[in-house]
Amino acid sequence: MKRVFSLKGLSLLLVLALFLSIIAGCGSKETNETASQKDEGEKTTRTADEPAWQADTSPIEFDWYVNFSWFAHKWGEDAISKYVTDKTGVSINFQSPAGNEIEKMNTMIASGKIPDFITIGWWEDAVKQMIEGELVLPLNELADQYDPYFFKVADGAKLEWYKQEDGNVYGYPNASSSPKDFEKYSEFKSSNQTFLVRKDMYEAIGSPDMSTPEGFINALEAAKEKFPEVNGAPLIPLGLNEFTDVGNSSLEDYLQNFLAIPWEKDGKVYDRRLDSEYLSWLKTLREANEKGLIADDIFIDKRPQMEEKIAQGRYFAMLYQRSDMAAQQQALYAQDPNSVYIAVDGPANSNGDEPTLAGDSISGWTITLISKEVEDKERAIAFLSYLISEEGQKDTFLGIEGETYEVVDGKPQFTADVQELLDADRAKFDLEIGASHKYWMLMDTNMTLPWMPPSVEPFKQMEDWTKGKTTSFAEFDGYNPTGTSEEGVAALKIAQEWGKVLPKLIIAESDKEFDKIFDEFLEKRDKFGQEKIDKYRQDIYEKNKAKIDASK
Structure with missing residues (x-):
């Protein structure tokens, strides 16, 4: 983290340097005493009704590490981040790993130097290491000392969920739903887990049932026979998430959820990997490979290569997360609405049960922590409180009233031109506007539901297909x-x-x-x-x- 100072008036500062050096002894003593009092835990007199960020909106910059190599957004290039900076004084220097995320986190933890904010998957072992190594600060203690408003805007159930054995809470989640949330918003809940097919190819081979092993293989064969190439490149019959050193999520939880394999039986945790339905479908994939229907690409491609091939429409079918292909889906739609991917019934168990797809759980997706290295603890917790508050959520999701959104019949909604850009070109929308969860690190997906614009194609069909099939598996987090x-x-x-x-x-x-x-x-x-x-x-x-x- 670094303060942002203007260079204006530099010559005057040089002229005053000698004078300042003369009084530095007295001045530095007062400054050091003040800083010492702050570091030693001088408690704020603020109340929970007063957002601490409003007390100081002078320019300040925080380093914010996002532990995903694919994250490449920059703060300050779009309308929303500029607006938040103008309002709060806070600028962000986003950082992300250039290569392996685990290696990067291990290196930082070993050095003991962690950026001011850290956003990381809640399941990552690095979270435990940072807490046990005292590399991150308890959010509750920061709030007690500097910003009681945090307790007003934070969800008590989430704080209780993330409370550690020492009684402290070190991270706050995004995309998190407590059991009460999940029940309250159940009709709106959708999953990211989908089985997708390229619409034109699927319809050209007769829109077959792919929920059975036989139908699945027959469809892959028919697609490969009818469409051996896509724009001069070989068709890839089946696409999956990338293979890593610990497996492939498409072929583990995704496939198991599509097969509605239980997580527990009679109160005992069930070993889903041993389930006969699951093993039968893995053998179906083995048979598909034997028939030349599994391309070598899926064993070696990483996300950038996959995104390129999705944009080219080279996959016939995919067991994949729909939100991670939004930009590619939009590009396909612009070229030819029939070339997009649609969700259909994928692999199912022998009883034909509906899938039990993962929705938001109380753990959420990622958690955000504050480093012990942060220089201004008060501004840090105040900014986090602002972001999780309704005001912060509205600012980062909707933006600026009268410019990026308006209130119609009591409901906030994007202006017509902003909505049109969002529907037509998500990449350009992110670059110019930056709203609608571009900055997802602390997004509250329940709070923003009333502001969500109605889904439109080519995304609506995929989202709608998952509704009613979505389940919370929070007890297994x-x-x-x-x-x-x-x-x-x-x-x-x-x-x-x-x-x-x-x-x-x-x-x-x-x-x-x-x-x-x-x-x-x-x-x-x-x-x-x-x-x-x-x-x-x-x-x-x-x-x-x-x-x-x-x-x-």
Whole structure:
């Protein structure tokens, strides 16, 4: 973090330098005493009714690290960030890793130097390391000392959920729904998890049922036969999330949720990876690969390569998250509305049950923490309080009344030209306007529901398809052990082994070889300590369930 000073009047400062040096002893003593009092915890006299950020809107800049390599937005280039800076005095210097996120976090933690704000997936082991290493500050203590308004605008259920054993709360989530929220907004709840097909290709092969293994393979075959190339490049019959050293999310929770595989049975955590329906569908993918329907690209492509191929419409089907392809979907729609991707019934269990897709849970998606290295703790907690407040949410989602939004019949909505830009060109909208969750680090997806413009194509169909199929799995949040505990070490070893095994299962030459590879994996995970992990998961599940039950 660094203060932002103007260079205007530099010559006058030089002239005054000698005079200032003469009185520096007295002046520096007063300044140092004031700073010392602040550092030692002099408590503010502010109340919960007074937003602390309003007391000081002088220019200040914070370094804000976002632990996602794909994040590339810059603060100050769009109308919204300029407006927030003019209003609060706060500018942001966003930082993100150029390569592997885990390696970057490990390097920063080892150095003990963490940027002022950190936004990171709540499940990341680095969160625990930063808290245990005392590299981040308790938000509740900062609020007690500098900004009681935080407690007025923060969700008590979320604070209780993230309370650590020492009684402190170190991070605040985005996209988080408490059980009460989920129940209250259930009819509006949608999931990001979708099975997508390219509309024109799907319709050209007769809009087949792809929910059964046979129908799934037949559709991939038909698409490849009818559309062997897309603009001179080979068709990719099936697209997935990228393979990592610990697996592939499309072929784990996504597929398991589509198959409606339970997370628990009779109060006991269920090992979804052992489910017969799941293994049957992995064998279906093995068969698809044997028939030449799984392209080599999916084993090696990273997100940038995938985004390029989505924009080219090279995938026929995808088990993917709809929001991460919005810009590409919009580009396809502009070229040809029939070339977009639509959501259809994907893999299903043998009973044909509807999928149970993941929606917002109380853990949310990411959490944001404040570093102990931050120079101005008061401005930091005040800015966080502002962002999570209704005022901050409205400023970052809607922007400037009369310019980017207006109130019609009591309801805030984007002006016609802003809405038109949002519908036509999301990338340009982000660059020029910067509203509608461009700055998602502390977005409250429940609070912004009343301001959301009605979904339009080419996004409406995908979103609508997930409604009614969305479920909260909050009681299982954080049930996978991390860190250097025995359970954490065992879990990491098993995860890394699974990362090696999963692609081998897909490219196995026969079901017999598949079974052999999987059985060997089970033997290894037992040796690594699967039993300890099972006990850990059961314990966390029961604690989470008790928390949730208490909040109802």
